[in-house]
Structures are given as C-alpha cells and as structure tokens.
Amino acid sequence: MKKLLKEPLVHFFLIGAVLFVVYGLVNERSNNEDIIVDKEDVAHMAELWQLQWHRPPTAEELQGLIDRYVEQEVLYREALKLNLDHNDEIVKRRLAQKMEFLGNDLSTMVAPATEENVLAFYEKHKDNYQSDYVYSFKQIIFTGDHHQNPMVAAKNILKEKENLTAEQLKEAGDAFPLNFEFTNVDSFYINRELGDGVAEQLKTLETGRWDGPIVSGFGVHLVYIEKQIKPKIQPFEDVREKVTADYEYQMENDGKEAILNELKKKYHVIIKSEAIASKELAQNKTE
Amino acid sequence: MKKLLLGMLGLVVLVSCDTKTEKKPEEVTATEVKESKVDSFPEKKVFWGDTHNHTGNSFDVFLFGTPNSTPEIAYKFARGEEVESPTTGKPWKLSKPLDFLVVADHAELLGSIPLMYQDVPGISDTKTGKTFLDIAPNKSEKNLQKIYDILNYAAFDQPNEANLTAKDLVNDIGGEKVMQAWHRYIETAERYNDPGKFTTLIGWEWSSNNRGANLHRVVFMPQGGDVAKQFIPYSALDSDNPEDLWNWLEATSKKTGAEFVAIPHNPNISLGLMFAETRLNGQPIDRAYAAQRMKWERSVEITQIKGDSEAHPILSPNDEFADFETYDFALTPDGARPKPTKADYVRSGLKVGLELEEKIGLNPYKIGFVGSTDAHTGMSAIEENNFAGKGQHDSEPSKRSHPTGIGSSKGWDMGAAGWVGVWAESNTRQSIVDAFQRKEVYATTGPRITLRVFGSFQFTKEDLGAHMVTNGYSKGVPMGGDLYKPTNGAAPGFLISAIKDPDGANLDRIQVVKGWVNDKGVAEEKIYDVALSGGRTDGKTKVGNTVDLKTGKYTNTIGAPELSVFWTDPDFNANQNAFYYVRTLEIPTPRYSLLDAIELGIDYKETGHEPTIQERVYSSPIYYNSIKK
Numbered sequence: 065m066k067k068l069l070k071e072p073l074v075h076f077f078l079i080g081a082v083l084f085v086v087y088g089l090v091n092e093r094s095n096n097e098d099i100i101v102d103k104e105d106v107a108h109m110a111e112l113w114q115l116q117w118h119r120p121p122t123a124e125e126l127q128g129l130i131d132r133y134v135e136q137e138v139l140y141r142e143a144l145k146l147n148l149d150h151n152d153e154i155v156k157r158r159l160a161q162k163m164e165f166l167g168n169d170l171s172t173m174v175a176p177a178t179e180e181n182v183l184a185f186y187e188k189h190k191d192n193y194q195s196d197y198v199y200s201f202k203q204i205i206f207t208g209d210h211h212q213n214p215m216v217a218a219k220n221i222l223k224e225k226e227n228l229t230a231e232q233l234k235e236a237g238d239a240f241p242l243n244f245e246f247t248n249v250d251s252f253y254i255n256r257e258l259g260d261g262v263a264e265q266l267k268t269l270e271t272g273r274w275d276g277p278i279v280s281g282f283g284v285h286l287v288y289i290e291k292q293i294k295p296k297i298q299p300f301e302d303v304r305e306k307v308t309a310d311y312e313y314q315m316e317n318d319g320k321e322a323i324l325n326e327l328k329k330k331y332h333v334i335i336k337s338e339a340i341a342s343k344e345l346a347q348n349k350t351e
Numbered sequence: 352m353k354k355l356l357l358g359m360l361g362l363v364v365l366v367s368c369d370t371k372t373e374k375k376p377e378e379v380t381a382t383e384v385k386e387s388k389v390d391s392f393p394e395k396k397v398f399w400g401d402t403h404n405h406t407g408n409s410f411d412v413f414l415f416g417t418p419n420s421t422p423e424i425a426y427k428f429a430r431g432e433e434v435e436s437p438t439t440g441k442p443w444k445l446s447k448p449l450d451f452l453v454v455a456d457h458a459e460l461l462g463s464i465p466l467m468y469q470d471v472p473g474i475s476d477t478k479t480g481k482t483f484l485d486i487a488p489n490k491s492e493k494n495l496q497k498i499y500d501i502l503n504y505a506a507f508d509q510p511n512e513a514n515l516t517a518k519d520l521v522n523d524i525g526g527e528k529v530m531q532a533w534h535r536y537i538e539t540a541e542r543y544n545d546p547g548k549f550t551t552l553i554g555w556e557w558s559s560n561n562r563g564a565n566l567h568r569v570v571f572m573p574q575g576g577d578v579a580k581q582f583i584p585y586s587a588l589d590s591d592n593p594e595d596l597w598n599w600l601e602a603t604s605k606k607t608g609a610e611f612v613a614i615p616h617n618p619n620i621s622l623g624l625m626f627a628e629t630r631l632n633g634q635p636i637d638r639a640y641a642a643q644r645m646k647w648e649r650s651v652e653i654t655q656i657k658g659d660s661e662a663h664p665i666l667s668p669n670d671e672f673a674d675f676e677t678y679d680f681a682l683t684p685d686g687a688r689p690k691p692t693k694a695d696y697v698r699s700g701l702k703v704g705l706e707l708e709e710k711i712g713l714n715p716y717k718i719g720f721v722g723s724t725d726a727h728t729g730m731s732a733i734e735e736n737n738f739a740g741k742g743q744h745d746s747e748p749s750k751r752s753h754p755t756g757i758g759s760s761k762g763w764d765m766g767a768a769g770w771v772g773v774w775a776e777s778n779t780r781q782s783i784v785d786a787f788q789r790k791e792v793y794a795t796t797g798p799r800i801t802l803r804v805f806g807s808f809q810f811t812k813e814d815l816g817a818h819m820v821t822n823g824y825s826k827g828v829p830m831g832g833d834l835y836k837p838t839n840g841a842a843p844g845f846l847i848s849a850i851k852d853p854d855g856a857n858l859d860r861i862q863v864v865k866g867w868v869n870d871k872g873v874a875e876e877k878i879y880d881v882a883l884s885g886g887r888t889d890g891k892t893k894v895g896n897t898v899d900l901k902t903g904k905y906t907n908t909i910g911a912p913e914l915s916v917f918w919t920d921p922d923f924n925a926n927q928n929a930f931y932y933v934r935t936l937e938i939p940t941p942r943y944s945l946l947d948a949i950e951l952g953i954d955y956k957e958t959g960h961e962p963t964i965q966e967r968v969y970s971s972p973i974y975y976n977s978i979k980k
Contacts, residue, residue: 112472118527132476154489209884209911239816241801241848241913256447259853281853282912 099137101130109133164320171319177308185311186300192310193303196250198293199266203244204237207283211238214284218277222286225274233274233286240282258282266292389547394820395774395791397801398783400451401429401731402554402614402771403569403652403723407437408456408532409556410502412727413464414495415743415756420729422454422536426543426551428730436739437729438746446734446854447799449770450778451550454540455569458555458586459506462532463524464498477523482513496756500684506588507560521588530583537576544575546779555584557613559591561631563683564622566593568613569652569723570600573784581607592631594640597647612787614721616652618700619660620681620758623692625651626700626716628707636707641715650719650787653697653794653969654769656733656741657725657757661934661969662698663691670878672862672936672965676766676796680758688759701972702866702874705928709872719790719831719971720932722769731770733797735966738767738943748947752957763944763958768796772968774829790831790971798852798966804830804933806973808837810844812917819846819915830933831971835980842923843975847881848915849935849968857910859884859894859936859965863918867929881918884911884938896939898963903941903949910938925977932972939963 109129113121121129149155175181186193204221206214221228221236228236234244246254251263259281269275269289276286300307405412407420420437428434431448435441456462466474467483468490474480486501487494497512504511505520537553544551554571572579585599593615600611618625629635653661658678667673681687693699697720704716724731727742740746744755744762751762774791775782786792793802803820807827814822823829823846834843851858861882868874880890887894895909920931944958955962 109472115531117473129472157490207912208907209913241803241819241850241915257853260447281855282851 099134167320167323171315175315177312182308182311186307190297193298194295195298196252197295198248198250200247200291202288203285205240205283205285207238218284218286389777391777395776397772398450398775398778399770399772399799400449401723402453403455403725404731405456405727406454406729408462410457410460410464411499414499416492417743422539425454425729430549438743451783453552453554453571455554455556457558458584459558459588460525461529474524479515479519479523517588525588537579541576550778550780550783552780553579557585557587557596559587560682561591563681564624565617565620565682568615570611570613572609572611573780574609578607578609597643600647612784613647614650614652617657618695619658619678621695623694626694626703636715638711638713641713644715649790650721651697652723653720654722654796655725656765658766660697663696665691666693666696666699680760682758686759701930705868705874709868717974719792720794720969721771721792722794723771733767735767735943741765748950763960767943770795791829793968793970795968796966798855798937800852800935800968801850802935802968802970803848804970805846806834806843808841808843810846815846815915815917832973834975836925836977840925842920844919846917847933850913856937856940857907857912858914859910859938861914862934864932864934867927882914882916894938898939898941900962903946905940928977929975930972933970935968937966939965
C-alpha cells in the first residue's frame, strides 16, 4: 500500500478526484442555461488585460471584454450541443496538448523539486554526478606528414626510451602546434583538443613512465602521465543546480509517459495500412 | 472506480487550465553570480559557437510547422545533450558540444503567432489575428505557408491577400505585445548561461526584407537580463532601414548601458544592397554613414545554411574554389534567381569598401568574418553527417527533393554550414563579445579547424614554431587587426597556422586572399597558395579525392593534419590600402546530399549537387592602411 501511494499515477487520480469535487462545488452553473459573469470572472478579464497592456481596461473596454465573453460562451455551448467539437483537427490537437500540459503540471504537483526529493534523486543517481578523469601529462606526436608509418616510428622511440634523455625524448616527436605538457585537464577537454576517444585511451596507460602509443585525430602519440585523478562523486552542494534541473526534467518525462501508457491501455489500436511495417504495429501488443 | 477516475480527467483539465493562465511569470534569478570556476587563457583559446539560431518564437519557424522548437531545446542541443528533434521527433545530438549560442529569433511578432493560436486575447481577437485565423483556421502546412507569405508582404506594406499593413501588424500582434515572449526568452537564456562551460548571449534578429532584399541583422549583447528587459527588441516593423536600426542601437545603448554587436547575413540574397555604394535612400555613402556602420557592424556572416557569400565564380573568375555552396534564391515570391552583383558577395564588398575609402576617406566595409547556422529548427546541427536541415521542410532526406518555401529553393540547395570560432581569454559573455568587437573571429563551413593568423612588419621565419602565438601578439596583430605604413618600406609578413579538426578531415592548403586598390582607385584581388599539403609546390595540382561514392567514406591518406607558414607579400605597394585574409581548405569530403542519396538509395545526381565539397575556414582580414599610425 505504501508503495502504491508513491505511484505518480495514483496521485494523479486522487488529485483529479479532489479537483472534480471542488470544481463541482464552485461551478454550479455548468449544468444549466444560465451564463453568469461574476465578480471573479470580470476581475480575471481585467487582469489578463493588464498583463497584456500594462494598464487596466477602461469601462468601455471592459464592457467589450464582457460582451465578447458572453458571445463566445453562447456560441461555444451551442457548438458543443451540435457536437461541432468532434473530429475537428484544431480541437483535437488543442485538447491533446492540454493533456500534455496537465501531465507536466501534475508532475510538479506530485513530485515538486523540494530539497528532500532532489537529494533523494541525487542519492539514487550518484553515478551521473561523477567528476571526469583529470590528467597531467606530457606527449610527443608522430604524424603521417613526417613518417611513412608513424605507429612504427613511435614504437621504435618507445623501445629506446631508456637510452634517451628527457630532452632527447621531447625532441624525438614531430614539430606540431600542440602543447608538450597538459596540466590538470579533464576528459572533456582532452577529447575536445585531441579528438574523440583519446581520454579513453589514456586510461589504458601506466602512470609515471613513457607509454603508448595512442592515436589522436592528428597522429600517433607517446604519453607520459604524471598524475591521474580518478572520477569521484561530486558533493551535492556542488551540483545542486544540475541535479534540480535533471530531476525536474525526469519527473516531467516520467509523468507524461506513465499517464500516456495508462491511458493507452483503454484503447485497442488497429492500423489498417500496408504502408506501415509490421514492426511498428507491434507496439500495440504491449498494451 | 478506475473508470470513474479516468472520466474525471477532462474536468481536471478545465480547472488546471484556468489556473494556468493566471500564473505570473517566475521571478528571475538573472544576475545571480554562478560560482563555478572559469578557466582563463591569457594567449586566448578558440571557442566555437553559433550566433544565429531560431526557435518557435520566430514566426517563420512556427509557420513552417515546428511549434515545439524552444530556446530550452536549442541550448540543450548546443551544449551537447541529446534532444528530441523539434522537427522530426527523433533523437538528435551534436558530435561534440558548442561553447556558446545566440538564440536570435525574429524580433518581428516575436512569439505572437503561437499566442494567436493559443487564442490569447489582445492578439487573436485583433484585426490581424482575426484575419489570419479566418484565412488559416487550422495549422495545415498550406495555411501556415499562406500566413508566412502574407506576412512577408504586409510587413513591408506591399499589397497582400489579407489587405494588412505593417501598421496593422505592429498594433495587433507586434510592438509591446512581444514583451511577454521576450521576457520569457531572457529568463531561459539566463538560466542556461554557465560561464566557463557554456555561454548564452541574449539577442534577436532584425529582419528587414526591403523589396525582397535580405538586409537582416543579428544583434546580441554581453549584458544580462536586467539590461535586456529595459527594451523591446527593435524590429523591421519599426523600420526596414539599417540606419534606423543603428540609431536605435545608439540611443538604447546610451540609455541602458547595453553593448551591441550587429551582424548582417546572407549578402548573397541582398539584391545588390548589402555592400552597395549608396545608402538605402539612394544617396551616396558618406563618412557619417561609414563611421556609424563600422561602429555597430564589425563583421558579416559569410557562410550559413542559405549559402556561402565569400565569393562568386562570376565575380572572381580566377578563383577555382569560388563556387562553394553558391545559393542565389532571392526571398522574393516570384522565385527569382538574380545575377550576382559586387554588392552581394563579401570579397567584392570588401573591394567596394576600399574604393569608397579612396573617395570619402573612410571604409564602411572594413569587417571581420563570422559563420553561423540560421537554423530554423532550434538545432545548431550543420555537420555534413549530422545535418538537421534549414527547417521543417527539409528536416529529413526524403523531403529534400521538394521546395522549401524559401524563395524557389529545394531542400538540397541548402548548405550544411557554419559556425564561428572566437579567440577569447575565457568562455564568458564579455570575453566573447570583446573578441567580436576586435574582429578576432573566423568563419567555418563546419569543421573545427584551429586557425591562427598574425601580421606584422617585424616577423621573421623564426617567429613561427613553438612560440608563434607569443611572438604573434608581442610583435604583431592577430586576425581582425590593422597594420600601418612602415618606416622601412618592408612588406608585411604573416604567421599562419592551421590545425585540422581532430575529428575531421586533413587539410589541403592555406591560401591568402589579397585585395587592394590600384593607382586608378580601382580594387583588385589575388589569391596566393601559401602552404600546400603533400609537398606540392604548385597550387594547380589538386590534392586528390578519397571519397567513396558508394559508401560516403573518405580517408585521411591525403592532405596534412596541420599546415603552417611564414608568408611575405611579394607584390606589396606601401601606397595602396589592402586587406589580407586567410582561406584554409580541407581535402574533399562527402556533401550531406551524397550521404542522403546513399541513404535513400538514389543516384547522387538527383540531388542536383556535386557529391563532394572542400570545407573551409575564413579568417577575418588584417588590413594594411597606407597611412602612418
């Protein structure tokens, strides 16, 4: 039962029920032919006007708003009686859109981004809030511009490393407009500067000696890793903003999807077209 | 019970909607200082961005059928997250994140079309709103295109089916009425600005289509929401004359402290007006005009999805690489493809500027180069293998053989380009805008090639190499800078270094494009091949082509990962004003239309375009001024 109470969908229905009752109490007019424009309605119209125009409406403008409201209400009710809303593309889209908005609203009502909720989300998804690998390293490069086979050239230098001074090793690579030393750079930065996948390759290298070769977007490298800082989970305080944004995004999506899935269960979808591959038809079977 | 509860859903909707309209805009935590550490690079670093991205707040994005495009999605996409494409609903992601983004929606009717269809009083019940809803009661593609066409006439007081005037539009769905959408946009921009990681700059587009001529300008600023909320973005409905825009920028800048950057785009469809010798009113350009233009418009968008404006083969017949993504579909409704004039392309425009300087003593077109997308999808996706199209109408390969509704163009006429590289100390609003003001920026048609250019009379060959950047800044000026008459009569020297996109193709060559004004006051141009890959000594020798037309794959077995050179102008005349800019070409790679053809299983010839292209970067020019500093 406790678990059931945590289900967004249950909340959704409970809130729906409450609102239904409240709505019924405050909107007695909806079942008869009276059109009542009360104080609140007029205030609401004036407020909308104010929002749009940054000044209150004049008496004349207000009368116009009321007249238009009444006209619209009359036509609207007559249209409903004639079922003009049925199978109207605009009405369909608008109502579908409203349902989606509703999903969003409900998710913020059911699962607001309180400190408690966000913290719980952080605890559950801690892995998403890891820092990157951070490296300090030196590198030399061998490119196809200077070597028939840069891979072989790099391996040959690596074999010779014990016989070479630090300075000689530095000079053994090609002249290339790239830093020899990188200090405290994270994986994101390394891939941005050297090409996709380079940071992954660094993970395979030993620290504290010349190692490699690895391949970048520019050529083949030998690398001396001086320091590697492993990823750690960042403290909540440091990532609070990101977690909150992620939480809200996730809740909105979850809510939307849960509601849609639940509602879909009520329908049996039959697509009668040979243009659609049978693979896509399979979606119905999960209902 | 369940059934009953489900039945109540409809009622919940009613209640919830009432509360929705009453919702007040959220309080902004705009100027709240972010605590994240911002890395700083004293010798500058290139940051990649797009200054020209449109979302559903743009009337045309909405009218082309992409109502779900939002600034949020634009920012998420640009900073590297996977999003659901607003055009196709499919997941889409950049190969690597951008560093900054300007969402620059059309200021004209900003956000009003969505509000009109949401039936917001004050918009949908105005003369314009009613007329539109009458003509286009539902949002079918045909209807929305109709509104789009009418707007393009009405905005400039041309006869139109709806008999609407520009004044109607301003009064009914423009002017003050865009405030709500403007403020909502600003709040989003503030929320996504993350100094050091991802910068959002607040901006918009002023979209003048004077008699069908594209005179659009993107405008942005380094200041935050507190400043931006003090005005409503100036639109072409206020005036379609750029001089009025500059006057407004001047006045608003004084009043609010905003620092504006305005960037014109698509000179290629400006119908002879972008780099003209006369003002919009027909009077000859004078010193005052030149000074004002140079104050606000220090760069031009030289490449973007609607084509490349660097050079045209008719205007530059000796340039074998001039015919790159040429696009000449005017925004006029007659589907015209007018002949190019020298006012329509950047290189010829710079030459017009040199000539005007001889006459009036000031160059109105002394500008830097920017690339951006002008994407109308909300996604800054212009990589050839990841192109999301110009807009809804060319969002998928299968649609690209059809007309786009933009001039008489078809989907495959669009080019997958471009972005801007910015040499800045840090990835922050101010630092990035400062780089635009210095013109230390360059344009790419897609690949993120790192390009450094320095000019000086003091350089020697030894200045190249490991200390090039230090030497470049200490002895010379970077791209966008000015050189002045030397005392010793020497020719200017340039340190140029280009490094390939680490995830892209090798480089073919570096070229210097020079323009100068001869003794008769007429401007000329010449292109120098200054660095060639593969040990070639003659630029006429082509680099080759590794693209497999069946698979769309290429290899980096030709070309070079980096090229660098010290080059001195062999034809220098100290008495002639001149500009020098660098163009660096990649080896041939597949155009997106080839990849589309492979995916669709059709012959690439059906796309009407060459299967391969040589992508490129254009540096902002360094100017030589034949006067002493």
